[in-house]
Amino acid sequence: MPLVENESRHCKMKESNTAITQISLMKQKLHAAKLALEEINTDRNDKLKTLIQFITHLSLACKGQNLELDNKLAKLRHHMHDFEQIDEALPELVDIERLLKSQYNHTMTRLEDSRNGLNRVIRQIQRINSAPDKLKKEITYFKQELGKPFHTVWEYIPKVEKLIFFYEEILKHEFADADNYEILPHHVQLAKELAAKIAEIEFRKDQRDQILVIKEVLLGDISLNNLLESYQSILSLLLENIAREKTASQDFLFALNDALTIVRDVVNNTHNNNQRCEQLKGQLNKEINLRVNNADELVVDAYDLSQLKIQLTVQLSSLRDSLSRKEALEQREQTILRKSIESMRKELNSMSQEANSYKEKLFEHQKLNLLDPLTQLANRTALEDRMEQEYRNHVRFKTPLWIAITDIDHFKNINDNFGHSTGDKTLQVIAMALKNSLRDSEFVARYGGEEFVLLLPDVTDEHISQLLNRVREKIKNIPFKFKNQRITVTLSIGAAQVMENETLEEAFERADAALYQAKNNGRDRVVIDI
Numbered sequence: 001m002p003l004v005e006n007e008s009r010h011c012k013m014k015e016s017n018t019a020i021t022q023i024s025l026m027k028q029k030l031h032a033a034k035l036a037l038e039e040i041n042t043d044r045n046d047k048l049k050t051l052i053q054f055i056t057h058l059s060l061a062c063k064g065q066n067l068e069l070d071n072k073l074a075k076l077r078h079h080m081h082d083f084e085q086i087d088e089a090l091p092e093l094v095d096i097e098r099l100l101k102s103q104y105n106h107t108m109t110r111l112e113d114s115r116n117g118l119n120r121v122i123r124q125i126q127r128i129n130s131a132p133d134k135l136k137k138e139i140t141y142f143k144q145e146l147g148k149p150f151h152t153v154w155e156y157i158p159k160v161e162k163l164i165f166f167y168e169e170i171l172k173h174e175f176a177d178a179d180n181y182e183i184l185p186h187h188v189q190l191a192k193e194l195a196a197k198i199a200e201i202e203f204r205k206d207q208r209d210q211i212l213v214i215k216e217v218l219l220g221d222i223s224l225n226n227l228l229e230s231y232q233s234i235l236s237l238l239l240e241n242i243a244r245e246k247t248a249s250q251d252f253l254f255a256l257n258d259a260l261t262i263v264r265d266v267v268n269n270t271h272n273n274n275q276r277c278e279q280l281k282g283q284l285n286k287e288i289n290l291r292v293n294n295a296d297e298l299v300v301d302a303y304d305l306s307q308l309k310i311q312l313t314v315q316l317s318s319l320r321d322s323l324s325r326k327e328a329l330e331q332r333e334q335t336i337l338r339k340s341i342e343s344m345r346k347e348l349n350s351m352s353q354e355a356n357s358y359k360e361k362l363f364e365h366q367k368l369n370l371l372d373p374l375t376q377l378a379n380r381t382a383l384e385d386r387m388e389q390e391y392r393n394h395v396r397f398k399t400p401l402w403i404a405i406t407d408i409d410h411f412k413n414i415n416d417n418f419g420h421s422t423g424d425k426t427l428q429v430i431a432m433a434l435k436n437s438l439r440d441s442e443f444v445a446r447y448g449g450e451e452f453v454l455l456l457p458d459v460t461d462e463h464i465s466q467l468l469n470r471v472r473e474k475i476k477n478i479p480f481k482f483k484n485q486r487i488t489v490t491l492s493i494g495a496a497q498v499m500e501n502e503t504l505e506e507a508f509e510r511a512d513a514a515l516y517q518a519k520n521n522g523r524d525r526v527v528i529d530i
């Protein structure tokens, strides 16, 4: 074989070997690339799966908030299953992003609204005064926290839970204290008024201790239950008294009725007896007349004296008989009459005793109705009667008439510092002193609380100031001692004289205005409206 040919063959072989090596290298590279591609695909599929899972969870978490967002997320989930369609999902992703943004804004607005709502509720809860103090503090703290805005729904939910807790606590407290309602200032006022009212009512001796207890309860730390119970007890006592009064008057009327029935029966019997007696007496009278006539005739027609004697004896004996029967009848009649009168007298006596005791009772009642039970001075009703009477005298006899109204100064301080019962005793002492400082023709009444009214007839203009200042000084000089403390109690007095053609009410108003002036000018003084 020629050398050139051989060389060429050798060359070709070398080329072919190189080519084979290159092909094999390429094959290896291709295989490696294929493996790498497969790895990338697996990795991508894994990530896509995770992404789809994420989107699935995200769409579930957002579900129900916004329908459009729900649909879009569902569509996206569907598209994501197919890698080839992922590009198609891009516009949807943009859309979803827009929706998510607007949903965020919407959520924030809603959260703000809800926060305002919670604030409104908490303000209402704060108005519940009966909540325990500890809870009230917690509520105040919670309200401060509500001042900060929410960033997520998760901040909102615990707040709602807390609010529900507050409600639960308040309800628990309310129900636990169902029997112990809160006492308000007007309840305390009502209790005081009730205590003052029962002081004006006269109760029976056996009821007084109970009334004292009720009064103390009413003037102490009252609860609503105590107040209601006191009302109920007072009402029962009053009803009991009314029922008693009713029974007493009924008993009296029944007794009166019985007595009248007996008297009527006696009168009827006496009348019937009288009629019968009258008849009998009439018969006897006739008989007697007949006997006398017979005797007359016998005397006229008599021839034989001895015969006449016999016959006259007979006539006289029957005449005597008739007369004694008549006498017996009259005696019987008189006995019956005496008996009737006696039994009638007894009945009338017992009836008059009954009436007297009833009259006394009535009088007592009348007296009680006109007396102030605490001070034993005349009360307002008695004052009105007396005012009318004095006014009539004043108009008729043209005598001067003064009305003075006096009020104890700062009396509330005595009650507040030394207790209500000390206040009561002070009123009693002052009432007595007022009464003792007046003449019999003058009159003082307790007008109400710590106010007294004086009616002063026949006092001249020159003397009125002297008289009233004497009364004022007298009270001022009473050596009151409370809790070992010397206390001076003073009076303010306003007075007015009833003028010509003036009504009592007008004069009263002027006296009241004068009292007001005395108070305003510093108290412990007399002001006379001239």
Ligand SMILES: Nc1nc2c(ncn2[C@@H]2O[C@H](COP(=O)(O)OP(=O)(O)OP(=O)(O)O)[C@@H](O)[C@H]2O)c(=O)[nH]1
Binding pocket: 196, 199, 374, 407, 408, 409, 410, 411, 412, 413, 415, 419, 420, 421, 422, 423, 424, 427, 448, 449, 450, 519, 523
């Ligand atoms: N203890 C007692 N206090 C009474 C009675 N009636 C009224 N009071 C009290 O009298 C007080 C009257 O008080 P105020 O009207 O404020 O007058 P004040 O304290 O006297 O003061 P001035 O009249 O302005 O000087 C009140 O505290 C009443 O509760 C009563 O029968 N007994």
